[in-house]
Amino acid sequence: MKGFIKINKELCKECHLCIIACPQGHIIAGKEYNAQGYRPVCTTNEKECNGCALCATMCPDIAIEVYRE
Numbered sequence: 884m885k886g887f888i889k890i891n892k893e894l895c896k897e898c899h900l901c902i903i904a905c906p907q908g909h910i911i912a913g914k915e916y917n918a919q920g921y922r923p924v925c926t927t928n929e930k931e932c933n934g935c936a937l938c939a940t941m942c943p944d945i946a947i948e949v950y951r952e
């Protein structure tokens with residue numbers, strides 16, 4: 884199974900729960916600040932998303948959407 888995610892960078896509050904939850908290591912810490920003063924997470928092409936949706940389930944701010952291919 885493969886998938887991809889979309890992160891709403893303005894909703895992210897930099898808690899990093901999704902990084903902990905992702906079994907693939909696909910989500911990494913971000914460096915750029917959003918309008919709220921947080922640094923939203925982003926994804927890395929070095930590790931693939933499998934579409935498991937654990938990140939979206941864990942996110943308290945509903946900032947992640949998961950799509951399966």
Ligand code: SF4
Pocket residue numbers: 886887888904905906907908909910931932933934935936937938939949
């Ligand atoms: S859907 Fe699963 S594999 Fe993909 S980024 Fe989220 S936790 Fe990681």
Ligand code: SF4
Pocket residue numbers: 890894895896897898899900901902923924941942943944945946947
């Ligand atoms: S769990 Fe949600 S709010 Fe927390 S870092 Fe990940 S995307 Fe941002």
